[in-house]
Amino acid sequence: MSDYRKPLPQIQPFSEAFWEGTRNNKLLVQTCSDCDARIFFPRRQCPECWSTNLGWTEASGKAEIYAFSVTYEGVEAVFREDLPIVLAWVDLPEGIRMQTNIIECDPDAIEIGQQVEVVFRKVTDEITLPYFRPVQ
Amino acid sequence: MSLAIIGIAELPTKRDPERTRWDMLSDVCMDAIRDAGIDKDDVEAVISVNPMAQAQMALDMALGRVPEVLGLKGCKDICVLNSGGTSTTNCLRLAKYFIDNKQARFVLIPHTTVQSDIPTEDLINFFATAPLDPQWEYPYGVTFNGAMGLITNRYMHDTGATAEQMASVTVSLRGWGALDPNSIFYGKPVTLEDVLESRMISTPLHAKECNFLADGAGAMIVTSHEIAQELGRPAAYELGHGVRFTGATPVLREDPYFIKAYRESSQDALAEAGLSIDDMDLRQIYGAYPFTQCSALEGYGVCEFGEAAAIWAEGRCGPGGDLPCTSMGDATGRGHTGSGVSMAFYLDTVRQLRGEAGERQVADCNHALITTSGGSVMNACTTIFGSAPR
Structure with missing residues (x-):
């Protein structure tokens, strides 16, 4: 049994591949094979053309910070040990924007436009969460 | 198609678990009916604002308790509507349908929220999970x-x-709240420091600059323009309405500051009213966080993108300013009562148009624009109200 007590992602049938990817230290971006849309977050059907002919492409793991906020208080009790938490939206060159945490960083030194890279943290046997850290 | 608000009531925003939900609800419903100058049995429909984070109250309201408790013998039907912070807006929309179709002459729209008896941890969980x-x-x-x-x-x-500049928004909002007996911050202005x-x-x-969760209740009686005029009492007349959806999940939105939604919803509302943004004597913006007070002005076309924070910093949008905005105080200046914030926004707009806003009264307030939003600003619902029908 894992002692991880924070909320875990509620995996859906059409997002299983994403979480299988993170278990193997791969960040996958869902793609539409019909209209070539890059889709985040993963869906059952393409939000652009409703195609169910969907696939996955492996991301480089590089990203740029679009926006961030450093939280010092007001989180649920299970997250308190992580404070301060750097919440961020990062833009991937593969064409999606996702929400994540910036870790392994000085929260006061984070800037919009900063280059970051994916880092995987296995939190349970089933779930590995993708985070990002500043590129050294 | 017409809608007028002819009766209002509100209980001051507080944290007071001794005030029960049903006591508060009964008080505001009875006061709103009295304020409208009608008999309780004249109310022909009750359309309630869904109380967020209060499952039992939502169920009670959805299954018809309100007219029963109040003995509204003329009531033909009830409904609870939920779109978060825009629930009140949807109540007004459905009320308009009842009134236009002659199903109801008078509709009661009530709201109550008590958050002070809910553990803080549960509230953090609710606000973290509901919109995310x-x-x-x-x-x-x-x-x-x-x-x-x-x-x-x-x-x-x-x-x-x-x-x-951003902090000055909160100074102005608290400035309004400090003058408002219905605000939890009545008599408590703040400085930039x-x-x-x-x-x-x-x-x-x-x-x-963050929200302070509190308890509140409010209610209004609505009818048609024609009946409001026959009654000859001061009223707020809806003149135009426009809406835009921005999306449920913040990270997926192409318009993170809702500028396009503010612009297009206000343009539709103003076009229906036959008025321009410059005709507005008051702008009421429900965004719950201070930056929306800026991006809304930029979306409405009051100023260019990037200019609004400086306008707030000059004090022009606060009490006594030449561009009064959000005399209701928004959630940061009044206390956040869940889905009741939008109710309080409409009630304050009615007070301003009826000249009953006391120390906060905007001079010669005849036209007001109000935008409400639900979720994490998933939508912008903009309505123009006037002190007289077209």
Whole structure:
């Protein structure tokens, strides 16, 4: 049994591949094979053309910070040990924007436009969460 | 097609678990009916604002308790509507349908929220999970303050707005609240230093720029323009309405500051009213976080993108300013009563148009624009009200 007590992602049938990817230290971006849309977050059907002919492409793991906020208080009790938490939206060159945490960083030194890279943290046997850290 | 608000009542925003939900609801419903000058049995429909985070109350209201408790013998039907912060807006829309179709001459729209008897941990959980995605946001320690702090940060980056300018929004909102007996901050203005020196919650948002959860209740009686005029009592007449949806999940929105939604919803509403933004004597913006007070003005076309924070910093939008905005105080200046914030926005707009806003009264207030939003600003619902019908 894992002692991880924070909320875990509620995996859906059409997002299983994403979480299988993170278990193997791969960040996958869902793609539409019909209209070539890059889709985040993963869906059952393409939000652009409703195609169910969907696939996955492996991301480089590089990203740029679009926006961030450093939280010092007001989180649920299970997250308190992580404070301060750097919440961020990062833009991937593969064409999606996702929400994540910036870790392994000085929260006061984070800037919009900063280059970051994916880092995987296995939190349970089933779930590995993708985070990002500043590129050294 | 017409709608007029002819009766209002509100209980002051407080944290007081001794005030029960049903006591509060009964008080405001009875007072709104008295204020409208009608008999209780004249109410032909009750359309309730869904009380967020209060499952039992929502169920009671959905299954018909309100007319029963109040003995509304003329009531033909009831409904609860839920679209978060825009629930009240949807109540007004459905009321208009009942009135237009001659199903009801008078509709009662009530709201009550008590959050002070809910454990803080449960409220944090509710506000973290209700509007946020359980798979792609919640595992990352997101809070409402964190998500809105993130957008505020980018807004300041894009506009060049300074921390002092952003804090001035809260100073003005609290300025309105300090003059308002219905605000939890009545008699409690803050200075720029108070805001900037308050605890940092989620950068760049200080504690005083975040919402303070509280209890509140409000109700209104609505009818048609024609009946409102026959009754000959001061009323707020709906003149135009426009809406836009921005999306449920903040990170997926192409328009992070809702500028397009503010612009297009206000343009539709103003076009229906046959008025321009310059005709508005008051702008009431329900965004719950200070940056929306700026981006809404930019969306309405009051100023260019990037100019609004400086306008707030000059004090032009606060009490006594030449561009009065949000005399209701918004959630940061009045206390956040869940889905009741939008109710209080409409009630305050009615007071202003009826000349009953006391120390906060905007001079010669004949036209007001009000925008409400639900979720994390998933939509912008803009309505124009006037002190007289067209």
